[in-house]
Every structure is written in structure tokens, then in C-alpha cells.
Amino acid sequence: MSSCDQVLVAGSANIDVMLQVPRNPHQGESLVVAGQRTGLGGKGSNRAIALHRMGLDVQFCCKLGHDSAGDLVLDTLETEQIGTRLVKRDEQIGTGTAYIMIAPDGKNTILSYMGANNSFTDADIADIIANLSTFSYLSLELECSLSLIEQLLHHGRKQQKVMIVDAGPIREMDMDWFRDVDVFSPNETEASQWTGFQVDTEEAAREACRKLYTVTGSKNVLLKRGEHGAMLYDGREVRNFPAYRHAGKVVDTTAAGDCFMAALTLAMTRQLPLEKAVYYANVAAAIAVTRPGAAASLPTGAEADRMFAKAQEGGYVQ
Secondary structure, X not given: OOHHHEEEEEOOOEEEEEEEOOOOOOOOOOOOOOEEEEEEEOHHHHHHHHHHHOOOOEEEEOEEEXXXXXXXXXXXXXXXXXXXXOOEEEOXXXXXXXXXXXXXXXXXXXXXXXXXHHOOOHHHHXXXXXXXXXXXXXXXXXXXXXXXXXHHHHHXXXXXXXXEEEOOOOOOOOHHHHOOOOEEEOEHHHHHHHHOOOOOOXXXXXXXXXXXXXHHOOOOEEEEOXXXXXXXXXXOOEEEEOOOOOOOOOOOOOOHXXXXXXXXXXXXXXXXXXXXXXXXXXXXXXXXXXXXXXXXXXXOHHHHXXXXXXXXXXXXXX
């Protein structure tokens, strides 16, 4: 793969503290958890690792604290053979941490301390933008410095990069930033917050896709709908993509959205039609939810390809 085919993943890198809870606690309530695990996470690092495991040449842009957690994250990224030349460190602010409450049905609630993820300086951003010409694809999200994301979107548009945005978590920002991005992709909770109405039915999902297409000016809105799959709107028609249900039992949904976005990007680099890329992303995410953890749950390209071939043979891909 040539340097011009590289994917730049920009986003968060965290230490994840995963708690097995009987249910989400009520206000003022204390709960005893059944188990605890610690591992590498963050929307950005999950996507970077997933993309590399799937066979792409990836550079990861994030910011870590100069602490033991940051050393652990960097060591793990290098062990995974992720490009780290655009990883920055902060002398004052610690590495981000996410506290993930996982219910018995595998669904999760996440509390994030952004830490160094949110501390990019002007010098950091200038160095990253200076390296932008070597990338064809930008995989972005909002769990890091908005100044960085704004500049990547601005310069990515000028340089005609393929830009794929995981539209979460919700932040205070100008929706015009997303003008001309190739894919703007919130989940249902995020879509509810972006639009101001509850996205809890298929009709509401359709309305949300249409509204977000209009207010963002993006080329495509791709709504991640969890167990219901995904919904795509390109300004002409809304299309449903049901979840793939033959990968195994759902254990942990923590990194499902990150896996979905990575697989979508992979399929787009292969020049698959966007509709087929969404099916591929659904299948890859279906593998991830059968495994515990965030980075630990992400499939290889060979695993995703085998499951996708099975899904096609079974008539899942239309």
C-alpha cells in the first residue's frame, strides 16, 4: 500500500475501566459490581487498531499524558503496529479514562474523562495539518480536541480527502463543520441530541437522517441503530440495513460502533459501493459484540471477510 493510501485516524485514546453491573444505578444509589477489567480503549484507538487488524496502513493521531497510563497506551499501539508519529504527549494533563458499566445483556453506559485527549495545542495541530497530504482517508470522531477536528475537516475538505465522521459524543459545535464530509454517522442517542427529538422508532430514524443531512450538508448520513442495524440517507432515499444476527451470542457491545466505523472505512478504501460497505460494517460489528472488552473484541480482516462471505451466501447482503 502506498503512503497516499494511508488512513489517518484522529481521536481519543483512553484507559478503559470496565465494570460488570447488574443494571444502571439510580441517582444516589450504590451498587456492588460483579467484576472489573482494565484495558486500552477510546473511540480513536479502537478504530485505529480495528483498521490495522483488518489490513490497512494506519497512522493514529491522539494525545496522551506523560504518565504510566500514557506509556501503556503507546506501548500497546506500537505492539499492534499502529503508526504513532503523530501521537502527542502532555506534561500537565493525564491520559484519558473511560468508566464503562456493562449490563448482563451486554449493553453499556460510558462515562469519559477526556484528559489529554482535549489538550491539543496550536503547535500540535499545525504539525498534524502539515502531514495531512500523505493521507487519502480521514477517520474522525468528537471525543477529542474540537480545535483539532475543526482544522482536519477544514483542510481535509480543501485537499479533497475522503472524510468519515463518527458523530459522537455530542459537543457544542457548528454543524457547518461537517459540510461535504462523505459520511456523518451518529448512533440513535446522538441523533436524538443532534436533532432535538427522540429517535426511538423507524419513522423517527428516517426523519433524523433527513434533518441531519440538511443541517450538516454532508454527502451521506449513516445512522447506527444498534440491534436494529443501520440506516443510510444520501439525499434521495432512506435505506435500512438490518443487523447481522448469525455471528454468535451478544456478550459486550462496548466497541461495536468503533468496529462498525473501522469496517466501513476499510470497505470504502476497497472501493465497495457505500451500501455494500454498510453491510460489511454490520457484519464486522456483529463479530465484535460476541467478545468482551473494547480493543480485545475487534476482529481481523480475515475474520470479517469470512463472516461477510458467509453472510452473502446466506442472503443477508441485498
